Amino acid sequence: MMVPRDVGWETTDWEQIGVDTGRPSIARVYDAILGGKDNFAVDRAVAAKRLELIPDGGQGARLSRAFLARGVRHLARLGVTQFLDIGSGLPSAQNTHQVAQSVEPEARVVYVDHDPMVLAHARALLADDQQRTRAVLGDLRQPDAILDDPVVRDFLDWSRPVGLLLLGIVHHLADAEDPSGCVRALVDRLPPGSYLLLSHFSDASAEARALEQALQQMLGSGRMRSELEIRAFFDGTRLQQPGVVPVVAWQPDDGPAEPPTPSTLLVFGGLGRIGQPLT
Numbered sequence: 001m002m003v004p005r006d007v008g009w010e011t012t013d014w015e016q017i018g019v020d021t022g023r024p025s026i027a028r029v030y031d032a033i034l035g036g037k038d039n040f041a042v043d044r045a046v047a048a049k050r051l052e053l054i055p056d057g058g059q060g061a062r063l064s065r066a067f068l069a070r071g072v073r074h075l076a077r078l079g080v081t082q083f084l085d086i087g088s089g090l091p092s093a094q095n096t097h098q099v100a101q102s103v104e105p106e107a108r109v110v111y112v113d114h115d116p117m118v119l120a121h122a123r124a125l126l127a128d129d130q131q132r133t134r135a136v137l138g139d140l141r142q143p144d145a146i147l148d149d150p151v152v153r154d155f156l157d158w159s160r161p162v163g164l165l166l167l168g169i170v171h172h173l174a175d176a177e178d179p180s181g182c183v184r185a186l187v188d189r190l191p192p193g194s195y196l197l198l199s200h201f202s203d204a205s206a207e208a209r210a211l212e213q214a215l216q217q218m219l220g221s222g223r224m225r226s227e228l229e230i231r232a233f234f235d236g237t238r239l240q241q242p243g244v245v246p247v248v249a250w251q252p253d254d255g256p257a258e259p260p261t262p263s264t265l266l267v268f269g270g271l272g273r274i275g276q277p278l279t
Contacts, residue, residue: 018116024219026172027089027115033061038090038121046218053211056263064199064267067247068167069094071197071271074251076103080163080195082156086112086140086186087169091125096165097133110152112138140169141177143185161193168267170233171201172221183233192275196237199247199269200230207262230268237272244270 019025024046028039032047035058039047054060072083081104085096088111100107111122114137122135134155138146146152156162164186173179187196203209203224215222231244242250247269248258258264 025115027118031090033058049214054207054262060263060266063248067269069099072096072099075163076100080161082108083163084110085165088113091121109133111135114139140182143182147189162190164196166198171223187236190274194274196272199267202268204265205262234272237274240271244268
């Protein structure tokens with residue numbers, strides 16, 4: 001199905017495919033921060049609060065998107081030709097498959113998200129690329145169900161390395177939901193030579209800690225964690241240089257990284273290698 005790219009589409013139409021338009025969605029809030037159109041009033045209210053507490057015009061979200069592009073490009077250049085992007089969110093600029101295929105045209109990508117609106121848009125976007133991309137519903141809190149999904153299981157070659165992307169999603173799991181266990185369940189089933197690219201909200205600024213309270217109240221999720229806690233998600237992998245750092249400082253394309261601000265300190269990320277390196 002082709003999906004309209006504006007909020008003029010009737011709310012009831014979205015509800016018919018399982019979208020709860022009365023509750024904010026992580027993917028739609030992110031879309032609103034980036035200035036997209038695939039969101040509703042409840043999502044824009046959360047986005048507005050985020051921009052009130054950290055008034056950066058959405059710079060933090062753009063830095064996170066740039067981290068995705070640099071990380072995927074780096075992995076593709078290392079020879080990784082297949083990616084599992086969990087919590088992929090709504091399509092935006094520099095989607096995973098576009099970045100990967102700019103380096104390796106035959107790279108394969110499976111997008112996973114628990115939001116049916118994301119799935120609808122992703123399938124519309126990928127309609128002409130079914131040979132190399134897929135999109136499925138899945139929830140990070142059920143890692144085995146994701147890996148056992150027939151599309152994930154059969155579309156990717158599990159005898160070869162996989163680039164696992166967990167970008168801006170793990171911080172939406174509460175401590176009681178065992179985020180470390182969910183990440184480790186995925187990592188433990190990856191083939192040797194695979195990689196984990198992960199980013200996460202950091203508690204490195206007072207503004208971020210205030211944002212955590214607002215997200216919990218308005219969105220029901222959004223947990224700031226320390227650098228040490230974020231580093232622990234890479235247990236079972238070998239962290240690559242420069243380690244867990246603000247995403248703006250992770251292998252920047254050119255020039256020195258931007259100075260520390262509440263915006264540039266909001267998200268930390270890193271890359272971990274599983275098992276033996278590619279040969």
